[in-house]
Structures are given as structure tokens and as C-alpha cells.
Amino acid sequence: MSGHESAVARLRSEGYRMTPQRLSVLDIVANRPGHIGADEVWNLAKEQHPYVDLATIYRTLQLLKRLGVVTEVVIGNKLHFELADHQTRHNHMVCSECYSVQTLSPAYLAEFSQRLQGEFGFTPDLDNITIGGVCSICHPPG
Template sequence: MSHSGDIVKELTEQGYRLTPQRLMTIAAIEHSDGHISAEEIYAQVAAKYPHVNISTVYRTLELLKKLGLVTETDFDEGRVRYHPVGKGHHHHLVCQECGGIIDLGEAVLTPLKEALLREYGFSADLRHLAIFGRCGKCGR
């Protein structure tokens, strides 16, 4: 369902310019298996194109977020991680005891979204959450 190139296509259609910096940033995100940080993206881009500036990477990430093409997740590591939405939405339960991560489908949050819409007329944008707490193994 998700082809490499989706993001590029969307950008052109929306009239944004395809600079080498953007293309390489996008490639890094799309080729990353899971959740990639800005610094990791920058390292990959800078390897091929040494004089890029990391603020360009941050600006590209902000643009892709705004267009809904990537999601941003805060795993509480002091930095945020990015994921292409084309590879599917999901969420994570992060155990603060053992550090374990349980992956979650989008469905768990559907009832909440519906309740917010029904009771408050609010259309929530719950894209890629990290929910903190304690997993079963680590007791209550």
C-alpha cells in the first residue's frame, strides 16, 4: 500500500520544490525500518551531501508533519522520532519499569476518538502516540 515515492509525489502535487536536501531527507525516512531521529536522518544525508545543514532537515520534517506525511513520536529519550504515515499508523505502550515496548494498532484509540467527536464535537488527531505506564510483567 505504500510505495517509496509517495511523499515525493505528494510534495510535487502540492507545489513544493524538490530540492536534493528534501529528497535525501525523505529517502532516509522511507528507507528507515522503524522510527528514525532527526540526527540519524542528518547523518545519512550528510554522508552523501556534506554541506547540508541540520536545520534544513528539521524544516523538512516540519513540512512533512504539516502535510500529514510523517508522524512524530516522543519516546521520552530527549529527542523525537519520525515515521512515514505510508507505512501505517500505530501506537506504543512504553513500560517505564523495564523499558519494554508493546506495539498497538490504531483501533484501540477509535472509541476515544469517537467519544471526543460525539461529546465535544472535537475531531482528534491521534496519530502516533507513546503511552507510558507499567506492563503486566512489571506488576502494578
């Protein structure tokens, strides 16, 4: 339904097996506009596979993250995930006081990333960087 067919092919081509549990997680994340917590993925997944275990959800999300299919957003002490759409790539700025989330064009990090790559040979995992801080409402200037 929602553009994750390529992700399925991706899994298969890398030697991973396509299980109903994985398909379900993929569907759920793909159909959710914005990010979603692991527990919420679990609740939705149980509607179709009542026996599915939370550990499977976590393992699947980590797998999809490693493959670049989903990206991770750190909100407070919880992890959220969203489909990695190369058309609408973005980073997240999370306020540590009100936990509001703003999105950010990856262009802001491009130069920084290239310098780390060029000067240190370090390849930052840009897609999964969450920038913590304080938003303008919680910490107004002056």
C-alpha cells in the same frame, strides 16, 4: 525505491518544492524499518549532502509530519519519526523507565477518537499520539 513516490507527488501538488535535501530525508525515513531520530537522519543525510544543516532536517521532518507523510514518536526527550504507511498504521507505547517501545493497533483508539470528534468537535491527531507509561517488565503486577 521504497513506497514514498506518492509523498513526492503529494508535496508537489501542495505547492511545495522538491529539493535534494527533502528527497534525502524522505529516502532515509522510508528505508528505515521502524523509527529514527532526527540526529540519525542528519548523519545519514550528510553522507549524500555533506553541507546539509540540521535545521533543514528538523524543518523537513515537521513538514512531512504536517502532511501526514511521517509520524512522530516521543521517546524520552527525543523525537523519532517513521514513514506513515496507511497499511500498517500503529501507535506507540513508550516506557518511561526503560524506554522500550511497543506498537499498538489504532483500533484501540478508534472509539475514543470518535467520541472526542462527536462530543467536542475535537479532532485528535491520532497518528502522532505517543502513549507514555510503564511497561510490564519495569512495573510487574503485584
